[in-house]
Amino acid sequence: MIVVMSPEATETQIEGVVKKIREYGCDTNISRGVERTIIGAIGDERSIDKELIDALPGVEQSMHIVKPYKIVAREWHKENSVIDIKGIKLGGNTIQVIGGPCSVETQQQMDDAAKFVKAAGCHLMRGGAFKPRTSPYAFQGKGVEGLEMFRKAADAQGLPIVTELMDIRMLDTFLEWDVDVIQIGTRSMQNFDLLKEVGRTRKPVILKRGMSATVSEWLMAAEYIAAGGNHNIIFCERGVRSFETYYRNMLDVTAIPVLKKETHFPVIVDPSHAGGKAWMVPALSRAAIAAGADGLLVEMHPKPCEAWCDADQALNPDELKNLMGEIKGIAQVLGRDI
Ligand code: PEP
Ligand code: MN
Numbered sequence: 001m002i003v004v005m006s007p008e009a010t011e012t013q014i015e016g017v018v019k020k021i022r023e024y025g026c027d028t029n030i031s032r033g034v035e036r037t038i039i040g041a042i043g044d045e046r047s048i049d050k051e052l053i054d055a056l057p058g059v060e061q062s063m064h065i066v067k068p069y070k071i072v073a074r075e076w077h078k079e080n081s082v083i084d085i086k087g088i089k090l091g092g093n094t095i096q097v098i099g100g101p102c103s104v105e106t107q108q109q110m111d112d113a114a115k116f117v118k119a120a121g122c123h124l125m126r127g128g129a130f131k132p133r134t135s136p137y138a139f140q141g142k143g144v145e146g147l148e149m150f151r152k153a154a155d156a157q158g159l160p161i162v163t164e165l166m167d168i169r170m171l172d173t174f175l176e177w178d179v180d181v182i183q184i185g186t187r188s189m190q191n192f193d194l195l196k197e198v199g200r201t202r203k204p205v206i207l208k209r210g211m212s213a214t215v216s217e218w219l220m221a222a223e224y225i226a227a228g229g230n231h232n233i234i235f236c237e238r239g240v241r242s243f244e245t246y247y248r249n250m251l252d253v254t255a256i257p258v259l260k261k262e263t264h265f266p267v268i269v270d271p272s273h274a275g276g277k278a279w280m281v282p283a284l285s286r287a288a289i290a291a292g293a294d295g296l297l298v299e300m301h302p303k304p305c306e307a308w309c310d311a312d313q314a315l316n317p318d319e320l321k322n323l324m325g326e327i328k329g330i331a332q333v334l335g336r337d338i
Contacts, residue, residue: 013058091266110153199228239274248276
């Protein structure tokens, strides 16, 4: 950390800052210029409270030098982390497409969906048993019964399952049903207690970006999971809130190279919740893969017009198959497999 003192700062005020930095266990280096004195903190400066330093008399401004996140930072872990999901590798050379319905509805719907997901060439399946709905009167998901239907349908096709956890109290149930990947939804990205709990497990976690979260807040949320010892993290960009009303969210393609630079963990994209319309999904998917995403989380439904949730954005089985073909070409140009 660097602390810039104001031109009028007195010797006593400079000493006060030095004393405070030492209380945090850091050494100091004082550089006296013609107009200003600058104090450098040497050591693990992450624990120093910037707001507290800024509030000290005589301080003009202070800034941290090292990144606030540690375990998730590429700075400390140069190689890509590849997440192993029952033998399926995410974050390596192969681009993984996770397909499935928004929500688990019936056994028949899940059995059909699993067959189509598998036939399209996807290696993982998604489906929500617990749904975070804007209205309390909307379908809230089938709950534990949904996990059971999902497990049965996916097991028949040998597909690992991805499903959203909203409530800490359901974590043990998720572990009992051997959910392969725990999804943390956009509305829960900063539910720190939930992040800490999934951090105690070793289950792969898809951490969706909060709908108004900065990249830095997103990385810090991941750090909560990593700090508990769970280093099986997958970031998912799903679009952010914007001024535009034509589409559901604005897919932040820029976040893909930024995250790939800042973290060693895989980055996937959910084009379905970004566009909010099935016809936008292929274009957004192509953009995501071209920008360096390691995979996609795509909503599909055996019969989209009968979907109980997010019908407008669900691909039909043929569209999912076509999507796989389209992104294959882009993957090849990048030297990646699918
Ligand atoms: C979902 O994937 O079904 C979902 C609810 O997504 P998000 O949290 O991105 O809105
Ligand atoms: Mn959905």
